Amino acid sequence: MSATEQISIRVEPTQQSRLSQVDFNHLKFGQSMSDHMLVAEYADGKWQDVSIVPYGNISISPSMSALHYGQAIFEGIKAYKFADGTVSIFRPDKNWERFNKSAARLQMPEVPKEIFLDGLKQLLAVDQDWVPSVEGTSLYIRPFMFATEAALGVHPSVSYKFLIITCPVGAYYSKPISLKVETHYTRAAEGGVGFSKNAGNYALSLYPTQLANNEGYDQIMWTDALEHKYIEEAGTANLIFRIGDTIITPHGDTILHGVTRRTIMELAEKWGYKAEQRRVSVQELIDGIKAGKVTEAFAAGTAATITHIDRIGFEGTDYTLPPVEGREFSNKVLTYLNDLRYGKIEDPYGWNMLV
Numbered sequence: 001m002s003a004t005e006q007i008s009i010r011v012e013p014t015q016q017s018r019l020s021q022v023d024f025n026h027l028k029f030g031q032s033m034s035d036h037m038l039v040a041e042y043a044d045g046k047w048q049d050v051s052i053v054p055y056g057n058i059s060i061s062p063s064m065s066a067l068h069y070g071q072a073i074f075e076g077i078k079a080y081k082f083a084d085g086t087v088s089i090f091r092p093d094k095n096w097e098r099f100n101k102s103a104a105r106l107q108m109p110e111v112p113k114e115i116f117l118d119g120l121k122q123l124l125a126v127d128q129d130w131v132p133s134v135e136g137t138s139l140y141i142r143p144f145m146f147a148t149e150a151a152l153g154v155h156p157s158v159s160y161k162f163l164i165i166t167c168p169v170g171a172y173y174s175k176p177i178s179l180k181v182e183t184h185y186t187r188a189a190e191g192g193v194g195f196s197k198n199a200g201n202y203a204l205s206l207y208p209t210q211l212a213n214n215e216g217y218d219q220i221m222w223t224d225a226l227e228h229k230y231i232e233e234a235g236t237a238n239l240i241f242r243i244g245d246t247i248i249t250p251h252g253d254t255i256l257h258g259v260t261r262r263t264i265m266e267l268a269e270k271w272g273y274k275a276e277q278r279r280v281s282v283q284e285l286i287d288g289i290k291a292g293k294v295t296e297a298f299a300a301g302t303a304a305t306i307t308h309i310d311r312i313g314f315e316g317t318d319y320t321l322p323p324v325e326g327r328e329f330s331n332k333v334l335t336y337l338n339d340l341r342y343g344k345i346e347d348p349y350g351w352n353m354l355v
């Protein structure tokens with residue numbers, strides 16, 4: 001543990017819980033923050049001052065480098081409540097690994113397991129009443145880190161803040177979504193930061209997404225930077241298709257290495273489906289839809305979970321996907337993952353980390 005000495009986490013409980021103010025029957029994504037947050041400071045080459053404190057505003061310098069040069073990364077994880085009240089976090093170890101890959105790419109320090117994973121467990125133990133229990137709801141967990149050095153020179157910051165905030169959520173998308181194939185704007189190029197979960201990847205999606213929204217689409221489908229021929233991901237999640245009898249997800253360094261996507265592809269393989277991670281051209285998809293060979297298409301992500309795609313717009317034409325009810329694989333995966341995450345079935349792969 002290079003940058004860390006013995007880590008102890010100080011807990012300062014809130015004097016006034018806000019839990020009773022939350023309408024758990026009408027949860028809006030990311031709007032009702034739980035009572036506590038974890039905060040850690042990186043300075044003098046090591047992590048220090050790790051604490052769980054009441055959720056609240058933080059003080060920053062106007063010259064803080066993250067605000068100017070974008071050294072900022074984050075994760076999305078979910079925790080669920082079993083019928084017996086047990087709180088379980090879904091595969092947070094994979095998010096921790098990805099977080100540190102994002103950190104390395106942005107020249108930020110590694111966050112040790114003792115802060116990210118053990119700290120998260122402690123935070124959820126304190127805020128366990130915030131984890132909703134109704135099926136379809138969960139506690140969304142947002143770990144993030146940003147550069148705090150107050151200096152305008154372009155160099156890696158010498159100080160960082162790592163925080164974990166959480167909020168009870170319902171579905172990010174409450175119905176199937178439509179996507180417009182983006183053939184002008186670019187999300188990521190080879191050698192860039194497409195695989196990482198950095199804040200800038202989302203900022204750059206806002207303008208083209210708004211243009212797609214103006215044309216009546218919910219989201220964009222990113223294509224490769226070089227030729228705009230190959231499918232990458234949607235603005236808020238990875239993409240998975242069933243073409244013929246194969247479950248396919250676009251793959252490469254320009255695409256976010258999603259934990260939900262990985263889980264679904266692992267299940268496809270375990271269940272004996274043909275599963276491929278490879279380049280998928282827009283033309284292959286459109287030809288497949290026209291020929292009736294694309295039987296399923298969905299977005300996969302922590303927030304999005306599995307969101308069916310019902311329509312794809314490409315070069316002025318709309319292509320309609322088959323009815324959602326008949327989508328055998330994605331509906332089966334969704335049911336299986338829900339059952340696993342809410343503790344209704346055995347967890348053969350050790351994906352649930354109990355708090």
Ligand code: COI
Binds near residue numbers: 302304
């Ligand atoms: C997630 O799925 O956790 C994300 O971070 C996507 C975000 C756009 C909500």
